[in-house]
Amino acid sequence: MxxxxxxxxxxxxxxxxxxxxxxxxxxxxxxxxxxxxxxxxxxxxxxxxxxxxxxxxxxxxxxxxxxxxxxxxxxxxxxxxxxxxxxxxxxxxxxxxxxxxxxxxxxxxxxxxLKVESLQAKFPHKVGVHQSCHGLRGLHLSQMTELVAPPFSKPGKLLSMVEGLEIVDLDRQDECCGFGGTFCVAEEAVSAKMGKDRVADHIRHGAEYITGADLSCLMHMEGILRRQKSNVKVVHIAEILNGI
Known part of the structure; x- marks a missing residue:
């Protein structure tokens, strides 16, 4: 291959x-x-x-x-x-x-x-998982919460293989962060408010890191976290799975 x-x-x-x-x-x-x-x-x-x-x-x-x-x-x-x-x-x-x-x-x-079943990685931190809209609703990486259907999460499955990592529960598991590509330029006030709400959910539940499969969303939230002088960091899921 x-x-x-x-x-x-x-x-x-x-x-x-x-x-x-x-x-x-x-x-x-x-x-x-x-x-x-x-x-x-x-x-x-x-x-x-x-x-x-x-x-x-x-x-x-x-x-x-x-x-x-x-x-x-x-x-x-x-x-x-x-x-x-x-x-x-x-x-x-x-x-x-x-x-x-x-x-x-x-x-x-x-x-x-690849159907990965195990990983050699450690990440002893509380992690909030952000479900990006493209990944959730386009690629179906996780189940959408509004559906009456069995839950699943491909990012969650992989993160569960990482030693010491604790996934925190969020009030709104698949809420949009507000980035939306050019949406954050055309509707900056709405985008910023959505991002603040998304970040607040992670902070409220004790996340030390926010991870996800789309760095555009993580970049948007990172900007908000920095402006708030928060200690919470963002990290792409590849870095966690690779052992950073």
Whole structure:
């Protein structure tokens, strides 16, 4: 099995340690990982802003450099969902359609493809798990609480394998943090209030860290925590599973 590692723009620029942890974790689990150096943005920011017609170059490049791999894995639920739903190559539409089915967010790849049952990691802290909207409602990484259906959590399953880690219960398990990509720019006051409410839930229940599968949401909450001069930190789930 050969995996193409896709690192989204904001992870590359602001949270490189999460990218490194993703690579190291996959290699620890015996996966042959390749990082194509020509990779760029997946096109999600343009598409979310109403300019999907400008993502053609991103689509063509992504298809060109990742088509050869058995799987493509990224530590970002929102980027993965965008690719799964919108990737399209004019030059080779059949190739891009096949590639859509091979793109995985890290957590779903670990649980659904590798079927990981144990991890060598320690993290003796109280951790709040943030369910990002893209991961929850698009990729179905966890069960939505409004449904009368058996509960499940793929991030929770993996975190339960980490020695010393305690997951804290939240009042609202799958509430949006308010980031929403360009929503936080267009509706900054609403976005900020939603973020403060989300952070307060974690703090109220004693979380020392907030983790999740999407660093865009974690970045939004980190900004609020810093402004509040809180001791609570954010960390991508890959870093915890890798043993930081």
């Amino acid at each position: 050969t995996v193409g590692l896709f690192i989204p723009c904001y992870v590359d620029q602001f949270y490189p340690n999460a990218a490194i942890a993703t690579l190291q974790l996959l290699e620890k689990l015996g996966v042959n990982v390749v990082y194509p150096k020509k990779q760029t943005c997946c096109g999600q920011p343009m598409a979310n802003s109403g300019f999907s017609h400008l993502t053609g170059g991103c689509d063509e490049l992504f298809t060109e450099i990742f088509a050869e791999f058995d799987y493509v894995v990224a530590p970002s639920g929102s980027c993965v969902l965008h690719l799964k739903e919108h990737l399209h190559s004019e030059k080779d539409p059949q190739q891009s359609e096949v590639l859509k089915t091979k793109v995985y967010e890290l957590v779903e790849f670990l649980t659904d493809v």
